Amino acid sequence: RKEVEQDPGPFNVPEGATVAFNCTYSNSASQSFFWYRQDCRKEPKLLMSVYSSGNEDGRFTAQLNRASQYISLLIRDSKLSDSATYLCVVTSMNTGNQFYFGTGTSLTVIP
């Protein structure tokens, strides 16, 4: 069973659209949750941490549902520069603080 599962996409959306990505995790003891962004052949870069209360950073909103072991990312008013792969990442102290990555969801924003 995969630790973190994501829909790989690809998602192709027009500029200005709203798009949502989902992620599920298998370890109920997971403690920290993140969305990272990865551009082609580049390193993953932290987009935002995800908290139980939900959090928003500009056009980006992240939600965590611990009961369902589900994480989401919403991007509003998509821009061409949002085109990237979005990685769902989960950590747990009982696995030595290891970061588990999903396969990533590919987003292309079309002019």
Place this chain on the structure above:
Amino acid sequence: EPEVTQTPSHQVTQMGQEVILRCVPISNHLYFYWYRQILGQKVEFLVSFYNNEISEKSEIFDDQFSVERPDGSNFTLKIRSTKLEDSAMYFCAIERVGDTEAFFGQGTRLTVV
């Protein structure tokens, strides 16, 4: 300024050779990590390093691999007797004191021929 710098950015090596990948964090780090990403696949955990010793390692991190901090700041990943399937991007990551998120270096692209 990046949190962590990796060298080299690209390394080409012949099958069977040994390679050493280097990672230099800024400071105030807690955990070091090595991850790899085979082209088109997900980022995979290799090893975590805490308090100058390995704290966790994956099935991938077998006897072919080793890590160390030779001078107390640089963090290296050694791959012995490289195989074609070792070709991948290798990312070093650090977790700072007081943080929960990890910051990644720009990666080393290893090509085994």
